[in-house]
Amino acid sequence: MSNPILVEVLRGNHVESVHSGAIAVADARGKLLLALGDVERSIYPRSAVKALQALPLIESGAADLYGLDAEGLALACASHSGEPRHIATVTRMLAGAGLDASALRCGAHWPLHQPSAQALARSGGTAGAIHNNCSGKHAGFLCVACAIGADREHYVDPNHAVQRMVRAAIEQLTGAPLTSDDCAVDGCSAPTWALPLVSLARGFARFATGMGLTPDRARAAARLREACAAHPWHVAGTGRFCTAIMERFGTRYFIKTGAEGVYCAALPEHGLGVALKCDDGAGRAGEVMMAATLLRLSRSISEQEQLEPFTQVMLRNRNGIAVGEVRPTQLLSVW
Amino acid sequence: MSNPILVEVLRGNHVESVHSGAIAVADARGKLLLALGDVERSIYPRSAVKALQALPLIESGAADLYGLDAEGLALACASHSGEPRHIATVTRMLAGAGLDASALRCGAHWPLHQPSAQALARSGGTAGAIHNNCSGKHAGFLCVACAIGADREHYVDPNHAVQRMVRAAIEQLTGAPLTSDDCAVDGCSAPTWALPLVSLARGFARFATGMGLTPDRARAAARLREACAAHPWHVAGTGRFCTAIMERFGTRYFIKTGAEGVYCAALPEHGLGVALKCDDGAGRAGEVMMAATLLRLSRSISEQEQLEPFTQVMLRNRNGIAVGEVRPTQLLSVW
Numbered sequence: 001m002s003n004p005i006l007v008e009v010l011r012g013n014h015v016e017s018v019h020s021g022a023i024a025v026a027d028a029r030g031k032l033l034l035a036l037g038d039v040e041r042s043i044y045p046r047s048a049v050k051a052l053q054a055l056p057l058i059e060s061g062a063a064d065l066y067g068l069d070a071e072g073l074a075l076a077c078a079s080h081s082g083e084p085r086h087i088a089t090v091t092r093m094l095a096g097a098g099l100d101a102s103a104l105r106c107g108a109h110w111p112l113h114q115p116s117a118q119a120l121a122r123s124g125g126t127a128g129a130i131h132n133n134c135s136g137k138h139a140g141f142l143c144v145a146c147a148i149g150a151d152r153e154h155y156v157d158p159n160h161a162v163q164r165m166v167r168a169a170i171e172q173l174t175g176a177p178l179t180s181d182d183c184a185v186d187g188c189s190a191p192t193w194a195l196p197l198v199s200l201a202r203g204f205a206r207f208a209t210g211m212g213l214t215p216d217r218a219r220a221a222a223r224l225r226e227a228c229a230a231h232p233w234h235v236a237g238t239g240r241f242c243t244a245i246m247e248r249f250g251t252r253y254f255i256k257t258g259a260e261g262v263y264c265a266a267l268p269e270h271g272l273g274v275a276l277k278c279d280d281g282a283g284r285a286g287e288v289m290m291a292a293t294l295l296r297l298s299r300s301i302s303e304q305e306q307l308e309p310f311t312q313v314m315l316r317n318r319n320g321i322a323v324g325e326v327r328p329t330q331l332l333s334v335w
Numbered sequence: 336m337s338n339p340i341l342v343e344v345l346r347g348n349h350v351e352s353v354h355s356g357a358i359a360v361a362d363a364r365g366k367l368l369l370a371l372g373d374v375e376r377s378i379y380p381r382s383a384v385k386a387l388q389a390l391p392l393i394e395s396g397a398a399d400l401y402g403l404d405a406e407g408l409a410l411a412c413a414s415h416s417g418e419p420r421h422i423a424t425v426t427r428m429l430a431g432a433g434l435d436a437s438a439l440r441c442g443a444h445w446p447l448h449q450p451s452a453q454a455l456a457r458s459g460g461t462a463g464a465i466h467n468n469c470s471g472k473h474a475g476f477l478c479v480a481c482a483i484g485a486d487r488e489h490y491v492d493p494n495h496a497v498q499r500m501v502r503a504a505i506e507q508l509t510g511a512p513l514t515s516d517d518c519a520v521d522g523c524s525a526p527t528w529a530l531p532l533v534s535l536a537r538g539f540a541r542f543a544t545g546m547g548l549t550p551d552r553a554r555a556a557a558r559l560r561e562a563c564a565a566h567p568w569h570v571a572g573t574g575r576f577c578t579a580i581m582e583r584f585g586t587r588y589f590i591k592t593g594a595e596g597v598y599c600a601a602l603p604e605h606g607l608g609v610a611l612k613c614d615d616g617a618g619r620a621g622e623v624m625m626a627a628t629l630l631r632l633s634r635s636i637s638e639q640e641q642l643e644p645f646t647q648v649m650l651r652n653r654n655g656i657a658v659g660e661v662r663p664t665q666l667l668s669v670w
Contacts, residue, residue: 012519017616107653121456184347185658280615281352318442323520
């Protein structure tokens with residue numbers, strides 16, 4: 001029933017906390033190349049599938065109609081930190097479709113990037129929907145709604161034309177049927193459909209390679225991957241794991257986090273997709289699981305040297321003193 | 336090796352995340368009354384033992400020498416949210432000993448209470464050591480250092496006279512020998528010693544009852560418990576779990592959280608102590624584990640009615656929509 005412990009958190013001489021989870025690495029036909037834990041169990045992909053949710057933005061013609069540049073496409077795939085340049089890009093995306101932030105239905109929260117949140121407060125501002133880490137995805141949804149002439153009020157309803165397009169894209173890529181029983185409400189109010197981890201990995205292998213996709217869809221996927229590789233800061237932000245990995249590896253590793261410890265990756269050169277979830281939802285463990293998986297798949301010493309620091313993360317306290325570390329357990333490190 | 340899954344997080348129709356852990360309920364002689372998971376395993380108690388760390392503050396005479404009131408004593412036991420009244424009380428504690436915030440060695444962080452952090456930024460302020468959730472404990476350490484004429488610079492060193500007093504108090508209450516091998520550095524740079532969960536529960540049973548303690552130590556423990564019961568807001572803050580429970584139950588339930596999913600409780604009427612840890616360090620699970628344990632030990636319908644809302648916590652998203660809940664698994668709920 002339980003997944004294996006894959007990550008441990010050390011303090012002093014003792015393991016203080018542990019994280020279990022499951023990891024699936026699959027090819028575009030759904031063949032499992034590597035697996036740890038129960039990869040058949042369904043999980044909610046949350047924000048880890050934003051790049052799949054952004055396919056209709058290109059396929060509908062909305063991206064071209066409203067003149068979205070690569071930064072805008074990267075933001076449509078992003079869980080951004082709400083830094084001023086993220087906000088400026090979302091504002092530009094919305095303006096392209098003749099909209100402003102009042103059209104967003106994602107709900108408000110303060111910028112994830114603390115200095116930006118503090119600067120916002122200092123300037124007398126307050127949290128708005130545009131600061132929500134999902135505002136780029138929602139701006140993308142709104143562009144699609146405008147382009148296809150659909151209602152703009154209820155674009156997060158699972159039965160809305162935009163969400164039906166999103167669902168069809170995820171179903172086609174992952175090969176998993178998405179039923180209303182498997183549909184839940186995400187933090188930003190968009191639908192999130194539970195599906196098996198192995199299907200999610202397969203979806204990202206197809207996203208990585210275009211295999212099994214129509215030429216139009218394969219081109220749309222490539223365009224999104226290239227936008228994220230060119231603008232990794234737009235996909236997350238300052239000091240964030242997704243940004244750091246994509247800054248180092250460009251188009252070779254597309255990676256994306258989701259809430260509750262989910263990570264997905266698309267590896268075009270390997271022809272593989274990765275999907276993983278930390279059972280307890282901890283992002284710190286999901287990052288180490290993803291770094292260790294990429295290390296396992298890496299093909300050169302220099303790649304390994306770049307990845308290793310992300311598999312063993314030093315913990316520092318409020319005075320900057322090294323107090324422990326987050327690292328893979330033996331099961332994951334000798335995988 | 337693994338502890339049982341005690342808490343689950345639902346979203347829509349699926350369990351999205353799970354949390355395992357261990358819970359020990361013991362009396363003052365160390366007899367286990369209830370146990371789930373491996374209660375012999377050592378854990379770092381972190382901030383959950385602040386009330387034990389505060390015993391020397393009273394026993395040394397420092398609290399009376401510097402005129403600490405009940406609010407100050409509660410803050411010495413606190414992981415406070417950094418709200419303005421917390422800061423005012425810590426400032427008063429330090430001033431009593433002729434000190435100010437520059438004496439604190441806990442390191443700086445922004446107030447945990449988001450509106451207070453935003454107000455601080457808005458007023459042009461920045462994070463200081465006084466906003467650290469441990470600043471009350473550190474003010475207490477400093478009062479002891481001044482009262483006994485010890486060095487005030489290195490009061491967080493495990494070999495400093497203050498920390499030797501703290502360690503001796505924890506050893507005597509818990510019955511666990513604390514060796515340098517078991518000593519790690521806490522988030523605020525004070526030492527934290529790993530000890531078995533069952534010993535920690537025993538320590539809090541003694542703290543609750545005074546059994547096995549000298550009359551002076553038993554009086555000091557009672558004075559700290561009464562201060563926290565009278566000022567539960569000072570022990571945590573607005574909207575916090577420890578505050579909410581102690582506001583409802585006064586002297587009957589003393590409870591205190593620690594980092595990485597630790598909770599301790601002292602139940603004088605039951606003559607029991609509780610110690611628990613969520614394996615992965617999640618506070619949301621530690622709270623449900625503590626609420627379920629108190630529910631298991633409760634003796635009246637009205638008490639149960641007050642506790643039940645804390646065992647099943649609704650999750651709402653950024654738009655206030657109910658998206659799921661955090662609740663005990665069957666193992667914990669039928670315990």
